Amino acid sequence: MSISALKEDGTRVIGMLMNDSEWQEIEKLSKSRRLLMPQSTKVAIAKTRRGKLITRYFSHLPGEGDCARNNQGSIESIHHLHWKLEIYKALKEEGYDVMIECGNKAWVADVLVRFGDLRNPIAIEIQHSKQSAQETINRIASFSLGLRKA
Incomplete structure (x- = not known):
């Protein structure tokens, strides 16, 4: 999991700083596989976790990596x-x-x-x-x- 992703032009986007309409555009890019994870440059999937707070984040495709792991392999809280x-x-x-x-x-x-x-x-x-x-x-x-x- 990552709180940021890269657009095709290299622009970094931060999901938790976007309003609803901006996030909808990011979700469209995600569905067409046009977002990348910042470090691995593999395809990024835009995701929304709903609870007390709405959390917008990015993840790899299943089996392709985990950016929520820091340099030492631990999951970020x-x-x-x-x-x-x-x-x-x-x-x-x-x-x-x-x-x-x-x-x-x-x-x-x-x-x-x-x-x-x-x-x-x-x-x-x-x-x-x-x-x-x-x-x-x-x-x-x-x-x-x-x-x-x-």
């Missing part, structure tokens, strides 16, 4: 997804150049942001579960490919 989105929105509202669920094949940052004149973006990772100090060190090390560690 609803709390993790919520804070990822809230941090993204807050930075965007402040005018920063910010991306969500962005990276490369080696790593994916929850939020990637450029501050002012800094040459490299800063990766922001949300940590909602318990982890050892060594796990934290390992995760930080995975971002060393051209990024500043914060």
Whole structure:
């Protein structure tokens, strides 16, 4: 599961930030297999979960992968997804150049942001579960490919 997907032109869309008419257009693109998952670039399926809150998200076709798994293979919780989105929105509202669920094949940052004149973006990772100090060190090390560690 992912809260973002890519259109054919490379534009990133975030389901939970869309109004109903925008989401209907995304669902049409999804049905015609014209959306891609951000990291695997495999077909993305637009989905809606209804409950206390309506959650709009994207998933792979069955058997093709799981973007809700982080770099270490764990499923991201609803709390993790919520804070990822809230941090993204807050930075965007402040005018920063910010991306969500962005990276490369080696790593994916929850939020990637450029501050002012800094040459490299800063990766922001949300940590909602318990982890050892060594796990934290390992995760930080995975971002060393051209990024500043914060």
